[in-house]
Amino acid sequence: MEYQDQAINCSDCGQEFNFTAGEQQFYAERGFEHPPKRCKPCREVRKQQQGARPREGAPQVAASPPR
Numbered sequence: 001m002e003y004q005d006q007a008i009n010c011s012d013c014g015q016e017f018n019f020t021a022g023e024q025q026f027y028a029e030r031g032f033e034h035p036p037k038r039c040k041p042c043r044e045v046r047k048q049q050q051g052a053r054p055r056e057g058a059p060q061v062a063a064s065p066p067r
């Protein structure tokens with residue numbers, strides 16, 4: 001299977017970025033079905049924001065209930 005670079009518009013900053021063939025292969029290997037919506041800088045920003053988010057008494061509720 002051959003991948004080709006795709007141009008995607010970042011949903012955060014609106015810039016067009018390349019979803020490269022290598023990244024597509026990486027995503028496919030990881031089982032990700034959807035291409036990224038954001039360019040790398042925006043993804044990094046979001047990652048850092050999530051990682052640095054302070055827990056101000058937020059309830060520790062699981063996102064999905066156990067089955």
Ligand SMILES: [Zn+2]
Pocket residue numbers: 010011012013014015038039040041042043
């Ligand atoms: Zn962006």
